[in-house]
Amino acid sequence: MELLRFDRVEELDLPRLMEVYRESNTDNISYFFPEETDPERGRRAVEARFCDYLRTGFFAAPGNRYYVLSDGGRWASAIRLLPVPDRPGAWYAEALETAPDLRRRGYGRKMLELVFAALAREGPFEVTDTVSKQNAASLAFHRSLGFEVFQDPAVSALNGSVNPRSFGLRYRYGGRDNGGAEAFCPERLSARYEVRRLTEADIPSVLTLCEGNPLYYRHCPPPPSPETLRADMAALPPRKTLADKYYLGFFETGELAAVLDLITGFPKPEIAFWGFFMLQAGLQGRGVGTALVSELCAALTEQGFRAVRLGWVRGNPQAEHFWKKNGFLETGVSYDGGGYTVVVAQRELT
Numbered sequence: 001m002e003l004l005r006f007d008r009v010e011e012l013d014l015p016r017l018m019e020v021y022r023e024s025n026t027d028n029i030s031y032f033f034p035e036e037t038d039p040e041r042g043r044r045a046v047e048a049r050f051c052d053y054l055r056t057g058f059f060a061a062p063g064n065r066y067y068v069l070s071d072g073g074r075w076a077s078a079i080r081l082l083p084v085p086d087r088p089g090a091w092y093a094e095a096l097e098t099a100p101d102l103r104r105r106g107y108g109r110k111m112l113e114l115v116f117a118a119l120a121r122e123g124p125f126e127v128t129d130t131v132s133k134q135n136a137a138s139l140a141f142h143r144s145l146g147f148e149v150f151q152d153p154a155v156s157a158l159n160g161s162v163n164p165r166s167f168g169l170r171y172r173y174g175g176r177d178n179g180g181a182e183a184f185c186p187e188r189l190s191a192r193y194e195v196r197r198l199t200e201a202d203i204p205s206v207l208t209l210c211e212g213n214p215l216y217y218r219h220c221p222p223p224p225s226p227e228t229l230r231a232d233m234a235a236l237p238p239r240k241t242l243a244d245k246y247y248l249g250f251f252e253t254g255e256l257a258a259v260l261d262l263i264t265g266f267p268k269p270e271i272a273f274w275g276f277f278m279l280q281a282g283l284q285g286r287g288v289g290t291a292l293v294s295e296l297c298a299a300l301t302e303q304g305f306r307a308v309r310l311g312w313v314r315g316n317p318q319a320e321h322f323w324k325k326n327g328f329l330e331t332g333v334s335y336d337g338g339g340y341t342v343v344v345a346q347r348e349l350t
């Protein structure tokens with residue numbers, strides 16, 4: 001499956017796109033062409049109107065983009081995003097749709113997860129969407145992805161128009177006020193380091209830090225590359241969304257000292273899950289890692305978490321020794337990480 005992004009109408013395969021919207025286009029005949037009696041002719045007229053809007057309206061405005069999820073060449077789902085004027089990182093969504101015969105198969109979810117991962121690489125963002133109060137499927141869909149109802153009635157972020165029959169839904173990623181984990185403030189995790197979410201622009205420094213730790217990758221292949229790091233920045237455990245994910249950098253005098261991939265509320269609301277933790281090689285062997293783990297555990301306790309859970313690769317002596325020394329106890333659970341065994345351990349926070 002592949003996420004396609006279109007910034008210009010010339011790049012779009014309009015007939016393929018119209019297949020995604022076949023049902024809504026048919027539904028719209030009576031609205032746009034109430035006199036039309038022939039369904040086929042009516043749908044064509046709606047399609048022509050739709051394509052005309054894309055050429056002269058949507059793509060004529062700077063910054064607007066279309067995203068499409070393609071599966072083996074078939075276009076399954078699509079969505080339009082329009083930047084909200086004067087609010088960098090804020091997007092207004094339109095025309096979310098999955099082709100009728102492909103609904104309820106995870107295409108819509110996959111597309112939005114990939115869209116969110118793409119936007120996250122550009123920095124903090126928020127996406128608002130307007131959903132009819134009658135559209136139970138769409139409301140359930142949005143909620144399952146981490147959207148919250150933030151307006152009743154919906155108010156358009158673009159022109160301020162009020163729609164009493166719709167809710168305004170919002171998904172937020174990054175920034176101080178994170179929708180997914182209300183109380184969690186990553187910037188308060190450390191007094192010593194400057195803590196912030198890492199983005200695409202940080203990949204070169206993360207790569208340098210990772211490449212300094214060849215032992216880790218011997219136990220947990222493949223070796224790091226920009227592609228594996230990009231995937232790590234978007235990787236999620238089951239049922240979690242990007243709003244719960246904090247791929248964090250710890251900086252000292254502007255230099256990256258450590259990386260932590262933290263998922264809030266996994267596998268239970270009161271648990272913080274650490275998917276990855278790595279200290280710059282030059283800082284190792286001097287108690288810096290242990291001091292940082294203590295500081296993190298104290299800060300997480302203060303922010304309401306009751307435990308930290310993580311995994312190490314069985315047979316990696318450095319990892320096992322470090323985590324045991326830092327109060328992590330094996331839970332007895334282990335799983336196959338794809339060529340190696342991951343031992344699950346937990347530290348209770350008091």
Ligand SMILES: CC(C)(COP(=O)(O)OP(=O)(O)OC[C@H]1O[C@@H](n2cnc3c(N)ncnc32)[C@H](O)[C@@H]1OP(=O)(O)O)[C@@H](O)C(=O)NCCC(=O)NCCS
Nearest residue numbers: 096097098103104105106107108109131137138140141144
């Ligand atoms: C809303 C829409 C885009 C969802 O796309 P989709 O590809 O069918 O959705 P997915 O299969 O990825 O579903 C993801 C989750 O959304 C929820 N969901 C999707 N369709 C649902 C339905 N009919 N009823 C209840 N929940 C639904 C579920 O939680 C689902 O996860 P699950 O199947 O594991 O339970 C699709 O129903 C659609 O195109 N509807 C017509 C156009 C529309 O209403 N657009 C939204 C305008 S705001």
